[in-house]
Amino acid sequence: MDPSTIFAAMAAGALIGFVLGLVGGGGSILAVPLLIYFVGVESTHMAIGTAAVAVAINAAIGLTAHARKGNIKWGCAIAFALAAIVGAALGAELGKSVDGERLLALFAILMIGVGLLTIRERRGGSNPDVTLGRSTARKLLPRILPTGFGVGGFSGFFGIGGGFLIVPGLISATAMPIAVAIGSSLLVISAVGATTALSYSLSGFVDWRLVVQLAAGGVVGAVLGRIAMVKLSARGRALEIGFGALVVAVGLAILIAEGLD
Template structure:
């Protein structure tokens, strides 16, 4: 594959990831690794994971602003969850680098299938919009936030994903906050997890910075289109979420089959 074709594919697949992130409010980063490996042709799964996490972290930072302005970010809960998760992400990333790349991809494919099935079954919840981490609530909130944050962070670092699809239910389970607030707050942790995992892979020389930049630029363009379409289809978010879950399952099965037959 020529460098020009590789750049075009990276930009195109980055646009798809950005489009999906903006359209359905998260989860698009789980497509980044298989896109980089099977679409762009990155030879090393570890380099694909390291490069993909750079795009994940930057995308989360870009999307955090609108949620913050809308008042849908619980900063204290997000900070504790993210701090515990960063420790887990670093541990998960170190463990992943010691595992054979093909086996890692098969595990990644299996996770995609499981996550897709969970997304299909997930239902909205009202929750408590007034929940806050204070001296009065710390006794029961802190242990839940730290435990859930570390677990989700470890999975995020191990598979090189932003983890938004795991962070959102993790925050809801730990605090009881509504879905809209969990989505906004999750971006604090996604940014932190992505930055931690990317740093770990970068230190090991497993990030293709040029490719990451092209992928991110494509994602910014795709994100604009996804946001515009999302505003027009605001009343059909549930259907869009189900369609995306189907895409995640399909790609996960493909990754599994490639790993078994490769």
């Protein structure tokens, strides 16, 4: 691998980590277009598989920080994650069977949807004490399990973390506050990302050298992103809106580029 490709991969990882540190999520959806158009990965499936590993690593790192703060409802998150793993495994197999160009076009449409959802202000639930105990399991599991399965399938198909769907899914199923939903979602994202990465890896669609380079750049980017977040914390919504607009623009650019090919 030539030095320019290594630099591009580390720069892409730094940008993804910076966005994750700055706005607290969503940066992983930039991984696939960065790998294809900036790093030069020719296979859409290879880009998705490699990105899925980065998604799992980033989420696992974020999970430890939220666990220390007590922002995870473990019972609900584990139940959601188990259902999501099944969905992700099936979704990944389906995604690998789709033509690369068509998959990239669908990914671009997804980016536009994610960007619009990011611009829209998120609201949390009203039950900060929600638990998955004996008295609540019958009520919550029928909501958690199908939602987790559906979100997992969607995430596995595209090789993304799916936090933009997991967070509202957890809130709608359990009414937990948004801060707790974000923390709990990281457990689900780690599980979904690992499942998708394993599926793609078994089919030879993960470039492990790129994974290492993305991770190395991501560590630096995440530190810089958190520093920037502290300085720009008063502009939280403005940052989310700006990021959402960027994701929409990239999605539109991909559609235009692929339509011209």
